[in-house]
Amino acid sequence: MENEKIARYFNEIADILEIRGENPFRIRSYRNAARTLEDMSENAASLVGEGADLTKLPGIGGSIADKIKEIVKTGKLTFLHDLKKELPSGLPELLKIEGIGPKKVKLFYEKAGVSSIDRLEKAARAGKLHGLFRMGEKSEEKIIKAIENYRKGAGRFRLDIGFTYARAITDYLKPLKGVGELISAGSLRRRRETIGDLDILAICAKKSAPDLMERFVKYDDGEEVIAHGSTKSSIRLTGGLQVDLRVLEKKHFGAALLYFTGSKAHNIALRKRAQGMGLKVSEYGIFRKEKMIAGATEDDSYRSLKLPWIPPELREDRGEIEAAEKGKLPDLIELKDIRGDLQMHTTASDGKNTIEEMARAAKKLGYEYIAVTEHSKAVKVAGGLDEKALAAHLKLIDKANARLSGIRVLKGVEVDIMGDGTLDLKDSILKECEVVIAAIHYKFNLSEKEMTKRIIRALQNRYVNIMGHPTGRLVLEREPYPVNIEEVIKTAVNEGVVMEIDAHPSRLDLNDVHARMAKEMGAKLSIDTDAHAASQLELMQYGVFTARRAWLTKKDVVNTHPLKKLLAFLNR
DNA sequence: GCCGTTTTCGGCCCGACTGTTTTCAGTCG
Numbered sequence: 001m002e003n004e005k006i007a008r009y010f011n012e013i014a015d016i017l018e019i020r021g022e023n024p025f026r027i028r029s030y031r032n033a034a035r036t037l038e039d040m041s042e043n044a045a046s047l048v049g050e051g052a053d054l055t056k057l058p059g060i061g062g063s064i065a066d067k068i069k070e071i072v073k074t075g076k077l078t079f080l081h082d083l084k085k086e087l088p089s090g091l092p093e094l095l096k097i098e099g100i101g102p103k104k105v106k107l108f109y110e111k112a113g114v115s116s117i118d119r120l121e122k123a124a125r126a127g128k129l130h131g132l133f134r135m136g137e138k139s140e141e142k143i144i145k146a147i148e149n150y151r152k153g154a155g156r157f158r159l160d161i162g163f164t165y166a167r168a169i170t171d172y173l174k175p176l177k178g179v180g181e182l183i184s185a186g187s188l189r190r191r192r193e194t195i196g197d198l199d200i201l202a203i204c205a206k207k208s209a210p211d212l213m214e215r216f217v218k219y220d221d222g223e224e225v226i227a228h229g230s231t232k233s234s235i236r237l238t239g240g241l242q243v244d245l246r247v248l249e250k251k252h253f254g255a256a257l258l259y260f261t262g263s264k265a266h267n268i269a270l271r272k273r274a275q276g277m278g279l280k281v282s283e284y285g286i287f288r289k290e291k292m293i294a295g296a297t298e299d300d301s302y303r304s305l306k307l308p309w310i311p312p313e314l315r316e317d318r319g320e321i322e323a324a325e326k327g328k329l330p331d332l333i334e335l336k337d338i339r340g341d342l343q344m345h346t347t348a349s350d351g352k353n354t355i356e357e358m359a360r361a362a363k364k365l366g367y368e369y370i371a372v373t374e375h376s377k378a379v380k381v382a383g384g385l386d387e388k389a390l391a392a393h394l395k396l397i398d399k400a401n402a403r404l405s406g407i408r409v410l411k412g413v414e415v416d417i418m419g420d421g422t423l424d425l426k427d428s429i430l431k432e433c434e435v436v437i438a439a440i441h442y443k444f445n446l447s448e449k450e451m452t453k454r455i456i457r458a459l460q461n462r463y464v465n466i467m468g469h470p471t472g473r474l475v476l477e478r479e480p481y482p483v484n485i486e487e488v489i490k491t492a493v494n495e496g497v498v499m500e501i502d503a504h505p506s507r508l509d510l511n512d513v514h515a516r517m518a519k520e521m522g523a524k525l526s527i528d529t530d531a532h533a534a535s536q537l538e539l540m541q542y543g544v545f546t547a548r549r550a551w552l553t554k555k556d557v558v559n560t561h562p563l564k565k566l567l568a569f570l571n572r
Numbered sequence: 573g574c575c576g577t578t579t580t581c582g583g584c585c586c587g588a589c590t591g592t593t594t595t596c597a598g599t600c601g
Contacts, residue, residue: 025574028573232589281586284587
């Protein structure tokens with residue numbers, strides 16, 4: 001059973017308890033436990049199977065540990081089942097409507113018989129809500145609008161899309177007089193694979209702030225002004241993305257950046273730590289009583305809490321504060337550490353550029369090598385190569401190398417893993433390749449057991465070097481195929497196969513949690529763009545972001561090796 | 573419901589904005 005599923009049980013409990021108005025700290029406990037489950041790399045069900053002590057996990061005590069065991073063993077949770085009986089099933093969903101919290105849900109249910117989103121909409125349109133406690137006509141309008149937005153499913157956006165929006169809006173705000181630095185904080189700065197909104201922080205003289213806010217709420221691409229205050233405003237763009245702008249003075253910059261970068265969990269952990277030291281942390285600074293002792297920079301903010309600066313990618317409360325405390329933060333990999341790209345396609349299959357064009361583009365990026373890895377014949381739609389075509393293609397790579405200087409093109413292939421775990425091409429041709437990536441493009445609908453067995457068999461082929469986009473997921477579009485990734489990584493470690501982080505922002509596969517698990521299990525990783533055009537080689541940065549979020553250092557990633565060392569590694 | 577370098581009981585992060593109010597509750601991040 002997936003951790004996410006268990007986490008969902010606890011979030012449901014929290015929702016229902018909130019609506020019932022129970023002790024907020026008890027509710028938070030359930031949410032904390034859910035988050036622990038979502039973030040941890042080990043599988044909770046496996047831990048239960050091994051008889052591990054779950055109360056060792058943060059935020060999980062005796063009561064919740066028992067509930068986890070019950071869920072794992074029976075697939076059900078009596079406590080939740082009983083809770084659900086007491087309220088209409090549509091109530092928790094109402095919490096997803098912007099501006100509606102547990103108190104309103106309770107109010108609407110008890111005083112207006114609202115038990116679902118449809119009924120809420122009807123009640124709002126019929127004017128049956130104003131007159132209730134602190135409810136006016138404007139509140140009804142907001143609810144109708146919020147329900148429309150919810151139905152549109154604005155949801156989350158891919159990181160690369162987020163960057164595009166962020167750049168456009170900061171370019172728009174920058175020319176205004178009095179505006180200093182403009183920084184996109186939030187999940188974008190932490191380089192999460194998706195973002196829920198944009199948090200833009202502006203350093204601005206006090207007297208220019210109103211003008212900045214005025215300009216912001218009039219942004220061309222804005223569809224709706226959600227809030228318009230003197231230090232904080234929010235708009236929704238036509239595409240559905242919410243953008244928050246926060247204005248602060250320079251002396252608060254560090255504390256503000258820290259606060260708005262998050263994550264929320266990281267901030268809460270910092271604040272708890274501060275409390276223990278007799279300090280208080282807010283977006284304005286770090287305070288002892290009324291006196292501000294730090295906050296101008298992130299560095300001095302962390303230092304006042306007796307911590308080194310923590311890279312934004314690590315700020316998820318996944319152990320970074322403890323590591324920082326002990327001076328054991330990883331020396332994270334950087335884009336400049338990458339010396340080559342080991343997965344890409346050319347015009348020989350479904351790419352847009354030739355071998356030489358790809359090589360020259362890679363050389364411009366400062367690379368020493370690339371591997372050209374066409375699809376194999378099973379991927380018919382992409383013009384995959386059979387043994388004969390691949391043999392001819394490898395000769396073309398030799399010829400290209402003869403003409404090129406300052407960069408080496410490695411002979412590679414992205415060979416498909418068939419349904420039974422055999423490979424789409426014969427060993428005799430794989431043997432001729434310097435880089436063999438094995439990957440799945442078909443038959444996703446196997447059981448977890450079959451899929452795991454299939455992949456393990458493929459990784460046992462002696463010529464396979466890299467497991468390509470190992471879970472097959474597409475960000476926001478397709479769930480991963482069912483697979484026991486722990487078993488796959490274990491096999492990869494034993495067989496000397498590298499686990500890939502496919503850097504394309506629509507894949508990022510492995511993801512951060514799995515890549516960290518791979519590192520901890522002793523696997524090596526590669527970060528490859530899977531570029532289908534020369535311009536896409538620049539997507540490497542997204543893979544590096546994910547690697548950083550996975551705590552990877554230069555030495556965990558094989559394509560940081562110089563060519564010689566890489567070749568030695570591949571010829572294991 | 574969880575947690576403990578002062579605690580096994582009594583805490584549990586902090587502040588802005590909105591809509592409704594004459595001082596604040598609710599929601600959000």
